[in-house]
Amino acid sequence: MKLLVLIGNVPDTTTKIKFNADRTAFDASGVQWIINPWDELALTRAMELKETTGGAVETITVANVGRQETEATLRKALAIGADKAIRVDADVRDAFYVANQLAQVCKGYDLIFAGIEASDYNGAAVGGMLAELLGIQSVSAVSSVQIEGGKLHLIREIDGGSQSVSVATPAMAIVQKGIAKEPRIPAMRGIMMARSKPLEVVQPVDTEIRVSFESFELPPAKAACKKFSEEQGKELMHALREEAKVL
Amino acid sequence: MSVLIYTENQDGKFKKVSFELASYGAALAKQMGTEATAVSLGQVEEAELQKLGTYGISKVLNVADQRFALLDNQAMAKAIAAAAAKTASKVVVLAHNNLGKAVASRLSVKLQAGLVTAAQGLPSSLSPFKVSKVVFTGKSIGHVLIHTDMKVLTLSYNSFGVAESPVSLVVESFDPGMTDSDFALTVEQTQKVTGKILLSEAEIVVAGGRGMKGPENWGAIEELAEILGAGTACSRPVSDEGWRPHSEHVGQTGKMIAPNLYFAFGISGAIQHLGGVSSSKVIVAVNKDPEAPIFEAADYGIVGDAMKVLPQMIEAAKELKA
Structure with a gap:
């Protein structure tokens, strides 16, 4: 089985969000870039599957859309243990643009992992779009992936519970927290090996831009917190009813 | 059209x-x-x-x-x-x-x-x-x-x-x-928790963080939630520790929620957590640390021990709902 993990390059989750002077674009100065947290968990699960299924998983490929500066993120994915990386050399436009680029390079994989969303623009769309473009089944909000007899057994979150489902390959698993316990940290040996692993750079295909950001704003500042003492739990509850009118 | x-x-x-x-x-x-x-x-x-x-x-x-x-x-x-x-x-x-x-x-x-x-x-x-x-x-x-x-x-x-x-x-x-x-998908088994308020649709959410000290102290959170008809949630360290299921984790890598009223007990309010709950209409924070960032986001707050404040709030909730 050939596995593919989509890798997003996103600002560190502790980043304080700033925009340029006319608020038309994210200000990336001084930002640390990381593998999108869900993608990192997906890659970790892909590694576990490769190690525990006795040869059922032949290769793990990682792919992203981004300029050369995003290669550090792909190299980290290789250092964690992916065998090969593909980078489509283009600026990230909208989700469809990304999905359509990936569709050109994602053919022939049995199982594709996508994170449930990216922590920057919260699109939650690339995985589903790519599955539709490839004409393959997709299962979302997945917290467990097992491979058994060439079939995929998944657990997904549904309203008020969870559900075990199975699908034939090829398929897309759109994963959330719980898919792996902790993301893997690259070891020194992995970092050394990553340098010589193949990283293929592919040119983008023409794709229409369907949506674009016109401007951004920061949420309005909150009024000061109204404080009560440790003995005034009841008073606070009464304020929620009489003043805030939410109880 | x-x-x-x-x-x-x-x-x-x-x-x-x-x-x-x-x-x-x-x-x-x-x-x-x-x-x-x-x-x-x-x-x-x-x-x-x-x-x-x-x-x-x-x-x-x-x-x-x-x-x-x-x-x-x-x-x-x-x-x-x-x-x-x-x-x-x-x-x-x-x-x-x-x-x-x-x-x-x-x-x-x-x-x-x-x-x-x-x-x-x-x-x-x-x-x-x-x-x-x-x-x-x-x-x-x-x-x-x-x-x-x-x-x-x-x-x-x-x-x-x-x-x-x-x-x-x-x-x-x-x-x-x-x-x-x-219909290429086969459903093998469904596990549902009945009677629980859906977190994604809850009007009120009661959440606990590491300040709750351990899973054994969640009874008070659940009791308050039940009286108020609220959903229950938790911060990331709590789900990572396995005190609560991942489905309850709210914050950047968990769920984003936007209830009318959000209670944060023993949650310090890391930037990743605040992102996931800041769309809530009213935020109530109870935390021992007066410097905790959760108070920046909160509308109402108590600097104090959640375990001491929760029983008072449960008492008040019973009276209000009576």
């Missing part, structure tokens, strides 16, 4: 979010000078279907095919696309929850539509079509232009609210032309 909304159901009833979508669809249709139609997939009781009229929906395309209970994303996208074609809809709106997100992304490809997820409120302009959305997990808001003729939106929960505007409703059976091969 029409606005189409996809109304989700569970066990033969519409989910609460469907009525917010109906209200939103009706308001958007009015703004566009057109009608709002709903599409319902799976078996839903007649009385439930009729409720949509209360919120301004004039027609519902009813696909009473029980195979949709499988929640097969591919099949659902196909059926909604057929409904959009049938009603000549230009805008299709789904809920911004696990199911809505998964289906909308596939649907947008089928319809060659521009997709905006986590949309908030009505478009600020129709030409060009401009709508705002959550970005950076609630740390910011983006104004997005959709350039395509067809548009798909997923609406953030509680960002529009429910508004009644009764119209007469027509229920029309609709056959989207599904075949067995469209």
Whole structure:
């Protein structure tokens, strides 16, 4: 089985969000870039599957859309243990643009992992779009992936519970927290090996831009917190009813 | 031309979010000078279907095919696309929850539509079509232009609210032309926790963090939640420690929620946590540390021990609900 993990390059989750002077674009100065947290968990699960299924998983490929500066993120994915990386050399436009680029390079994989969303623009769309473009089944909000007899057994979150489902390959698993316990940290040996692993750079295909950001704003500042003492739990509850009118 | 909304159901009833979508669809249709139609997939009781009229929906395309209970994303996208074609809809709106997100992304490809997820409120302009959305997990808001003729939106929960505007409703059976091969997913087993308030739809959420010290202390959180009819949630360290299930984790890598009232007990309020809850209308924080960042985001707060404050709040909640 050939596995593919989509890798997003996103600002560190502790980043304080700033925009340029006319608020038309994210200000990336001084930002640390990381593998999108869900993608990192997906890659970790892909590694576990490769190690525990006795040869059922032949290769793990990682792919992203981004300029050369995003290669550090792909190299980290290789250092964690992916065998090969593909980078489509283009600026990230909208989700469809990304999905359509990936569709050109994602053919022939049995199982594709996508994170449930990216922590920057919260699109939650690339995985589903790519599955539709490839004409393959997709299962979302997945917290467990097992491979058994060439079939995929998944657990997904549904309203008020969870559900075990199975699908034939090829398929897309759109994963959330719980898919792996902790993301893997690259070891020194992995970092050394990553340098010589193949990283293929592919040119983008023409794709229409369907949506674009016109401007951004920061949420309005909150009024000061109204404080009560440790003995005034009841008073606070009464304020929620009489003043805030939410109880 | 029409606005189409996809109304989700569970066990033969519409989910609460469907009525917010109906209200939103009706308001958007009015703004566009057109009608709002709903599409319902799976078996839903007649009385439930009729409720949509209360919120301004004039027609519902009813696909009473029980195979949709499988929640097969591919099949659902196909059926909604057929409904959009049938009603000549230009805008299709789904809920911004696990199911809505998964289906909308596939649907947008089928319809060659521009997709905006986590949309908030009505478009600020129709030409060009401009709508705002959550970005950076609630740390910011983006104004997005959709350039395509067809548009798909997923609406953030509680960002529009429910508004009644009764119209007469027509229920029309609709056959989207599904075949067995469209339903390629096999459901093996379903585990449901009954009687629990859905976190994604809860009006009140009671959450605990590491300051609760251990899973054995969650009884008070659950008791307060039960009295208030609230959902329960937790911070990331709590789900990472396995004190609570991952499905309860709210914050950047967990769920984003937007209830009317959010209680944070023993949660310090790391930037990742605040992102996931900052859309809540009113935030109440109880934390020992007066410098905890949660107080920056909170409307009401107590600097103190959650274990001491919770019993007082439970007592007050009982009185208020009595």
